[in-house]
Amino acid sequence: MTEPTVAPSPLRLDVLAPGRPERVLAAAREAERRGLDRLVVAETAHNPFIQLARAAEHTTSIELATGVAIAFARTPMTLAYEAWGLHEASGGRAVIGLGSQVKPHIVRRFGMPWDRPAARMREYVQAVRAIWNSWQTGERLVFRGDFYTHTLMTPAFSPGPLPEGAPRILLAGVGPLMTATAGAVADGFISHPFTSVEYLTRQVLPGVRKARAEAEDGGAQWTARPFEAVGSVLTATGRTEEELHANHLAVRERVAFYASTPAYRPVMEAHGWTDLHEELHRLSVRGRWKEMGELIDDDVYRTFAVSGEPEEVAREIHRRYAGVVDRLCVSGPDDADPALTADVLTAVRDLG
Numbered sequence: 213m214t215e216p217t218v219a220p221s222p223l224r225l226d227v228l229a230p231g232r233p234e235r236v237l238a239a240a241r242e243a244e245r246r247g248l249d250r251l252v253v254a255e256t257a258h259n260p261f262i263q264l265a266r267a268a269e270h271t272t273s274i275e276l277a278t279g280v281a282i283a284f285a286r287t288p289m290t291l292a293y294e295a296w297g298l299h300e301a302s303g304g305r306a307v308i309g310l311g312s313q314v315k316p317h318i319v320r321r322f323g324m325p326w327d328r329p330a331a332r333m334r335e336y337v338q339a340v341r342a343i344w345n346s347w348q349t350g351e352r353l354v355f356r357g358d359f360y361t362h363t364l365m366t367p368a369f370s371p372g373p374l375p376e377g378a379p380r381i382l383l384a385g386v387g388p389l390m391t392a393t394a395g396a397v398a399d400g401f402i403s404h405p406f407t408s409v410e411y412l413t414r415q416v417l418p419g420v421r422k423a424r425a426e427a428e429d430g431g432a433q434w435t436a437r438p439f440e441a442v443g444s445v446l447t448a449t450g451r452t453e454e455e456l457h458a459n460h461l462a463v464r465e466r467v468a469f470y471a472s473t474p475a476y477r478p479v480m481e482a483h484g485w486t487d488l489h490e491e492l493h494r495l496s497v498r499g500r501w502k503e504m505g506e507l508i509d510d511d512v513y514r515t516f517a518v519s520g521e522p523e524e525v526a527r528e529i530h531r532r533y534a535g536v537v538d539r540l541c542v543s544g545p546d547d548a549d550p551a552l553t554a555d556v557l558t559a560v561r562d563l564g
Contacts, residue, residue, distance in 0.1 A: 226250040228543035240267035252279035268302035280311035288339035304376025311384040330389035395423030400440035406470035443537035446517040462545035468504035472496040526559030
């Protein structure tokens with residue numbers, strides 16, 4: 213007897229807010245008005261916790277997520293306070309997406325230590341959970357690890373329990389060690405925008421899911437919550453030919469930037485584009501950004517990004533990601549109209 217075909221669950225839909233703080237509130241209101249599931253704010257030139265706390269005051273239902281906050285730029289205690297405060301201010305709507313960044317930024321920009329990043333991140337998440345448990349239950353804080361030690365929490369410095377409990381922690385990664393760490397200790401995994409569906413399904417998700425299964429088999433407390441995999445997609449869309457063309461060029465340059473970064477070399481290698489990666493990296497060192505974008509041909513571009521009118525983009529990303537991930541986070545160029553991204557996500561939702 214033939215087994216019945218089970219249709220994939222509808223994708224939950226996340227919108228990445230524009231980079232400039234003055235545009236975040238409008239994006240938050242628009243996303244909630246359209247019934248989207250989550251507003252995501254990245255950490256680039258501004259602190260995402262501040263922007264999301266402002267958004268919390270102007271929304272009532274949409275989840276508010278960092279995507280991502282730079283973990284190693286903070287101690288676990290610092291992150292714990294920021295996240296707890298956002299969760300409290302939003303009435304339990306905070307979702308904490310964390311990422312490691314790359315070594316030059318952690319060491320030279322933030323002045324923080326960098327070594328064994330996957331092992332450090334695993335311990336980092338465990339330390340944050342221990343701090344939150346102390347606040348939620350009143351139990352003594354005793355966390356000792358190879359990288360972090362937290363053994364002091366007097367009542368005056370504990371914010372106390374929250375009725376919604378602790379926020380969820382999602383972890384971003386590209387390489388096999390960090391992605392497995394997400395499965396082992398986090399509530400979800402966030403794919404990098406520079407991740408093709410082929411690389412995601414063959415190289416990334418199997419390791420994430422294996423690590424998650426091992427955590428569940430081991431009875432890890434946090435595995436009582438469902439795990440989620442988030443796909444991140446670069447899109448270029450527009451209502452006019454001129455708008456679409458401008459956004460297409462901006463996304464092409466973003467693809468070139470990612471393709472030039474040594475941390476993402478394995479993705480290029482998996483597609484047989486190692487020579488292109490090396491050429492792009494040489495140009496990036498010289499600051500020749502426009503030339504880099506010109507080296508991204510249509511084949512490379514279509515592997516990592518989707519362009520077209522909103523309905524066309526929606527159909528393509530639904531075709532690629534439905535049944536592969538649980539959530540979809542769509543982003544466009546920083547200067548693009550955020551309503552365009554909302555248009556794409558609304559069209560994806562209509563596809564079921």
